[in-house]
Amino acid sequence: MAQKRTEVRFKQYTLNNLDEIFQLQELTAEQRFELEVVAQVFPFKTNQFVVDELIDWSNIPADPIYQLTFPQRGMLHDDEFNRLADAMRGGNGTSKQLQQIVNEIRYSLNPHPAGQMDMNVPELDGEKIEGVQHKYDETALFFPQAGQTCHAYCTFCFRWAQFVGIDELRFSAPSMDRFVRYLKAHPEITDVLITGGDPMVMNSKMIRKVIEPLxxxxxxxxxxxxxxxxxxxxxxxxxxxxxxxxxxxxxxxxVVKAGKHLAVMAHFNHPRELEPPIVAEAAKRLQVIGAVLRTQSPVIRHINDDPGLWEEMWRRQVQLGMIPYYMFVERDTGARDYFAVPLARAYEIYREAIRNVSGLARTARGPSMSATPGKVEIQGIAEVGNEKFFVLRLIQARNSEWVQRPFFARYDPDATWLNQLSPAFGESEQFFHSQLRKGELEGISGVTRM
Ligand code: SF4
Known part of the structure; x- marks a missing residue:
């Protein structure tokens, strides 16, 4: 008979119990204050596993996992930081005024990029369905209400706005009913992505409530x-x-017993996250029940902007039976000035990493931008005559006719997002722009789905 294991309890840390992270006592008072200032704007939460098993405390603040889970001074611009710091030091009035500064900064940080709130929410009986997004024909996203938090918050997260407690920026579904009715009316949907936050913060009872209706x-x-x-x-x-x-x-x-495919889209940002033996054990247990694990991460400055790290990460993932799936580009929201990597550099990181791994790890696509028209992949940097270009394609698109169609942009070594790229060869805009505008005006073409 299998031996029963000792159960472990989840323990989290927030600003309220920072003192319990003993290693933080190594920080100077100024560093500690900076952390508290930045954590007014961005969500902060971590847990004992991250603190004890993943962070190398002999290397803070540079340690990549520390950068990944603890707010950093550079995440705010100097003027924002100083305004907040002054208010917190008591020089600038009440907590209401402090909250006002915090909100102003948050709203200036493009809290819902790529039209998430207004362009992807489908309708049923003439009303929007809360907590659902349907951007690509075959895939619908479901945000269960109980899954809109995470075991720890990532500093770079593009969904940071969901975690900061401003009502109108929350995005979640209170129940499954309307979503299931929508699915029944849309036979083109073959895939549901249950997402968050992190839906795996839910307990088994909640997970069952989401899965069984599907x-x-x-x-x-x-x-x-x-x-x-x-x-x-x-x-x-x-x-x-x-x-x-x-x-x-x-x-x-x-899911598997019902004859469907169970895909765990696992986020790993750094090879160190794959080191603890319990990660291999957890992956094995998921694989035993029939889940296929696919992995993804953005390229993030201060955390993983090094091809050697990606090589190591992909190799280890394949060894654990995982399928490298996506390398993303850091999105145009939140503290992206601190975390973004220029597209040209992201492409070099991808190319250098992928050419050094076996074919089994070359399943990773990217670098890919989840932008308004769809997932735009940088396929290469080409030189024609004396001019350089980005070669791009949509690997996923609002309009499935756009998928795989190559297009070009003028090379810009500093550009970090699609909207900073100018079309090549004298064009004034990319091929999808006019259709996107038309869709927005008419409520068709996959922009608002009925
Ligand atoms: S949603 Fe994912 S990336 Fe964002 S904070 Fe949660 S775990 Fe991190």
Whole structure:
């Protein structure tokens, strides 16, 4: 008989119990204050596993996992930081005024990029469906209400706005009913991505409540259920010795038992996150129930902007039976001035890393920007005559006719996002721009779905 393991409990840290992170006592008072200032704007939460197992405390503040989970001074511009710091030091009035400064800064940081709030939300019976996005024909995203937080928050996260407590920036579904009705009316949807936050913060009972309605025989056209999660990196105990671990695995296994594909879209940002032996154990347990693990991450300055790290990460993932899936570009939101890597550099990192790994790891696509028209991949940098160009293509698009169509932009070594690229060969705009405008005006072409 298998021996019962000792259960472990999840312990989190926020600004309220920072003192319990003993290693933080090494910080100077000024460093500690900076952390507290920046954490007024960006969400901050970490946990004992990250603090004890992943961060190299002999190397802070440069340590990549420290950069990944602890707010950094450089995430705010000097003027923003100084305004906030003055207000916090008491030089600038009440907590209401402080909150006003915080909100002003938050709203200036493009909290919902790529039209997430206004362009991707579908309608049912003439009303928008809360907590659902449908951007690409075959895939719908579902944001369960109970999954809109994470085991720890990533400093670079493009969904940071969901975690900061401003009501109108929250995005989540209170129940499954309307989503299931929408799915029934849309046989073109083959994939549902359950996402967050991190849906794997949910306990087994909640996971079951989300998954079981999707297994309804009337949803036969739904073939793949994907779960976007960072839990394998931030809380692998979830699948091993958390008090609820067996029930969680059982809830997930129902997808496979119902004849559907269970895809765990695992977020790993740095090879160190794959080192603890419990990560391999958690991955194995998911694979035993039939899940396929695919991996993704953006390229992030201060964290993983080095081809050697990507090589190492992809090699280790393949060794653990995971499939490298996406290298993303850091999105145009939040503290992106601190984290963004120029597109040209991101492409070089991808190219250098991918050419050094075996074919099994060359499944990773990218670098890809999740932009308004779709997922734009940088395929290469080409030289024609004496001029350089970015060669681009949409690997996913609002209009499926745009998929795989190559297009070109003038080379710009500093550009960090699609909207900073000028079309090449004398064009005034890219081929999808006029259709996007038309879609916005008429409410068609996959921009607002009915
Ligand atoms: S775990 Fe994912 S959703 Fe949560 S903060 Fe990190 S990147 Fe964002």
């Amino acid at each position: 297994l309804d025989p009337a949803l036969e056209h739904l073939r793949n259920i994907r779960i976007g999660t960072k839990s394998l990196a931030y809380w692998p105990h979830k699948y091993v010795d958390d008090p609820d671990a067996e029930e969680v695995l059982d809830a997930l296994s129902r």
